[in-house]
Amino acid sequence: MVRTADIVIIGAGIIGSATAYELAKLGIKNIVVLEKSYVSSGSTGRCGAGVRQQWGLEFNAILAKKSVEIFETLTDELMMDIEFRQGGYLVLAHDEIQVNQFRKNIALQNRLGIPSRFVSKEESVEICPPINTDAFVSATYCPTDGHANPFLTNFAYQRGAERLGVKFYRNTEVIGIEKSGEKIVSVKTDRGDISTQVILNAAGPWSAEVAQMLNLEIPTKPDRHQILITEPLAPVFETMVISFQTGIYVQQVPHGSFILGISEIEESSHNIKSSWQFLEHITHILLEILPFMRDVRIVRQWAGSYVKTPDAAPILGEHPEQPGFFMAVGFSGHGFMLAPMTARVTAQIIAGVKPDLDISPLFIERFKMDKLIIEPSVVG
Numbered sequence: 001m002v003r004t005a006d007i008v009i010i011g012a013g014i015i016g017s018a019t020a021y022e023l024a025k026l027g028i029k030n031i032v033v034l035e036k037s038y039v040s041s042g043s044t045g046r047c048g049a050g051v052r053q054q055w056g057l058e059f060n061a062i063l064a065k066k067s068v069e070i071f072e073t074l075t076d077e078l079m080m081d082i083e084f085r086q087g088g089y090l091v092l093a094h095d096e097i098q099v100n101q102f103r104k105n106i107a108l109q110n111r112l113g114i115p116s117r118f119v120s121k122e123e124s125v126e127i128c129p130p131i132n133t134d135a136f137v138s139a140t141y142c143p144t145d146g147h148a149n150p151f152l153t154n155f156a157y158q159r160g161a162e163r164l165g166v167k168f169y170r171n172t173e174v175i176g177i178e179k180s181g182e183k184i185v186s187v188k189t190d191r192g193d194i195s196t197q198v199i200l201n202a203a204g205p206w207s208a209e210v211a212q213m214l215n216l217e218i219p220t221k222p223d224r225h226q227i228l229i230t231e232p233l234a235p236v237f238e239t240m241v242i243s244f245q246t247g248i249y250v251q252q253v254p255h256g257s258f259i260l261g262i263s264e265i266e267e268s269s270h271n272i273k274s275s276w277q278f279l280e281h282i283t284h285i286l287l288e289i290l291p292f293m294r295d296v297r298i299v300r301q302w303a304g305s306y307v308k309t310p311d312a313a314p315i316l317g318e319h320p321e322q323p324g325f326f327m328a329v330g331f332s333g334h335g336f337m338l339a340p341m342t343a344r345v346t347a348q349i350i351a352g353v354k355p356d357l358d359i360s361p362l363f364i365e366r367f368k369m370d371k372l373i374i375e376p377s378v379v380g
């Protein structure tokens with residue numbers, strides 16, 4: 001293992017790997033990524049990997065749109081098929097309050113060049129033939145939304161970064177961070193120390209623990225989210241079906257299986273055990289929307305963490321109290337879809353290059369200044 005690095009990235013989820021790649025593309029040398037388990041072992045390898053641009057806040061919509069533009073190029077650029085498919089997102093509205101919110105969302109998205117629109121119940125059936133039209137009052141659809149394979153995307157970024165000289169060390173846990181005066185001087189791992197003055201905290205569910213190594217409190221907390229996969233069927237629909245009201249999302253992946261999850265009320269913890277209560281809950285909601293799935297067999301269920309901040313938006317940028325300590329954490333249920341552009345601007349900020357997008361609204365200072373970013377259209 002190398003003993004000095006210009007930048008140490010803690011965590012090889014999609015954020016750590018993609019940022020490593022973007023930093024290397026900027027010509028930064030001596031980048032090390034430390035991963036306590038295997039690449040994608042955190043939230044990334046457990047996620048639904050949906051990619052949507054149908055947001056209610058301008059900032060999120062831009063970040064998502066720019067990420068989609070990058071997703072569209074990744075298979076070629078990284079020389080690995082990430083299984084990115086743009087089958088769209090069908091977003092269900094269940095009452096007039098939601099319809100009004102979606103009206104505002106669509107106006108905003110269209111102004112930004114996102115091709116979303118309201119669809120009638122008839123058109124919803126064309127997009128998703130088995131949908132129960134009694135289960136919603138209206139819907140919106142964006143054909144360029146989609147999903148990708150989270151493992152392949154992360155591995156593609158990792159290998160792309162390695163080709164540019166980045167070193168990934170798996171089974172290597174960061175257990176401390178040393179300072180001399182105000183300056184970071186090294187990270188301590190269970191395989192020895194690495195001298196460095198610059199760290200990116202991309203530790204996902206463990207990001208608060210990593211910050212604590214510098215006696216810093218950051219407001220990120222992991223919440224269990226459960227998800228399941230069914231047996232594969234012949235193609236039924238390409239779109240992701242999602243409802244913010246019930247918190248359910250369902251998609252059919254290229255292999256033919258359906259992947260679906262739903263929000264539940266959770267205590268913040270690192271618990272990622274599966275429960276039968278989830279199966280019972282999701283089944284009820286699912287069958288209201290897609291009754292044909294009654295006889296589809298479930299193959300496996302699992303869980304992972306949404307990493308929550310007080311406003312469910314990520315924390316990016318350098319910590320104001322610790323020079324050299326950068327953060328890209330707290331992505332809640334949307335860190336995969338926002339990763340490509342987030343990684344690009346995070347790399348630019350670390351490299352001291354003017355970022356392509358002003359991400360200052362996402363700096364940690366917003367919590368002290370009470371400038372929270374409240375997004376109306378999220379799966380909580």
Ligand SMILES: Cc1cc2nc3c(=O)[nH]c(=O)nc-3n(C[C@H](O)[C@H](O)[C@H](O)COP(=O)(O)OP(=O)(O)OC[C@H]3O[C@@H](n4cnc5c(N)ncnc54)[C@H](O)[C@@H]3O)c2cc1C
Pocket residue numbers: 010011012013014015016034035036037038039040041042043044045046047048049050051172173174175202203204205206207210225226227261303304305306307328329330331332333334335336337338
């Ligand atoms: C069930 C579920 C469904 C989801 N669905 C979607 C979706 O459809 N679309 C979407 O955009 N997002 C979705 N998400 C959210 C998405 O998974 C995350 O936002 C994203 O993966 C965050 O990536 P990350 O790199 O920040 O974190 P992670 O993937 O968790 O990576 C962090 C890594 O840091 C490592 N690490 C932590 N501490 C240390 C340490 N001390 N030393 C070394 N390594 C360390 C961990 O082992 C881990 O591998 C979903 C999440 C879940 C749980």
